[in-house]
Amino acid sequence: MKRIGIIGVGEIGRALTEGLCEGGGEPPQVFLSPRGARTAAELAGRYENVRVCAHNQEVVDRSEVVIIAVRRPDRHEALAGLRVDGGKVVVNVMAGVANDDLRETLGTEAPLVRAIPLPPVRERRSVTVTYPSHPVVDALFEGLGGALPVADEAAFNVLSALTGTLTTHYAYLAALTSWAAGHGIAADDADTYVRGLFQGVGRSLSDETRTLRQLAADHETPNGSNERIRTTWFDAANSEALGKALDDLLADLT
Structure with missing residues (x-):
């Protein structure tokens, strides 16, 4: 997993970027969307492996794993017209947005995985809940403090509420x-x-x-x-x- 894209660079997008860049070993390439322009520019200035893309489609095209971290009310505007081919893996970290909802918005056959990363992923100390379990996504979050795959979306929502x-x-x-x-x-x-x-x-x-x-x-x-x-x-x-x-x-x- 050498190329990771993040659409929506708020607090969670920042924490994910910092965790990916400051762990041991060679960090992946990280492609950031222009949303949250000030934060994205600051991260690109700090890390040589981070690049701010011109638009969200470029983030998708350059990445193997695409993390969608926009606010729930902004998702339709941010994702409108986005093309995601089936070879990508999409990580949905939007609270309250089910995978069926996201699949309808994107119109993609790519694997979709929900996740609940929290700010301590920047220190690789936070367990992240995932659903459904996916080897690529679970490995990603194991490197950021641990992954906790759950059996169904109902269990995922209960743990999401706790946050x-x-x-x-x-x-x-x-x-x-x-x-x-x-x-x-x-x-x-x-x-x-x-x-x-x-x-x-x-x-x-x-x-x-x-x-x-x-x-x-x-x-x-x-x-x-x-x-x-x-x-x-x-x-x-x-x-x-x-x-x-x-x-x-x-x-x-x-």
Whole structure:
């Protein structure tokens, strides 16, 4: 896999490019669409193997694997008239766009694979969900942190919905920082402490010998501070509300 094209150079397109270019060994040639022109130009300036194409058709023509990373509302405009022959492999990273939908838009017989790459692919540390399993695509994402092929599109959509919780986690940490600042802690000190606190929690996730519930139990003592916040703030009602929000998102993605 020596030639990879990316149509749509937003945050995910940037992260994929950086991950492909900064891994070990000889990087592939990467062809970027002119969408996201500033980002594409910056990446081409950093990496000798990256080129910005004049238009999306050139991206397709020059590539063996074509990654489509445009926003769902923009897909018809971005992909209109695009010709993709059956010898290409197309990776669909558009949230909420099924492969049947994309195949109809492109009018192609090329293999289509859905994927959920996340920003940490730039560091080759993020597991990417794929459907259906395809040897070329799974190998691509194994090199970017790992591939997790799933059995059907329903399972893919469930895991896609989980990605919608990421910024809520950051907002939660920001709320903790604001609370501490409201009680007289310097904002920079609160930010430093909260980041350090949860970076430690993140490292504990690498211990796959313990379930997530076991990790939670191991980090609290009976009647202690952690148990108090967990049971009084993240109670059954909040858990149910989170489940409802995820169900609604899943319905939209489906």
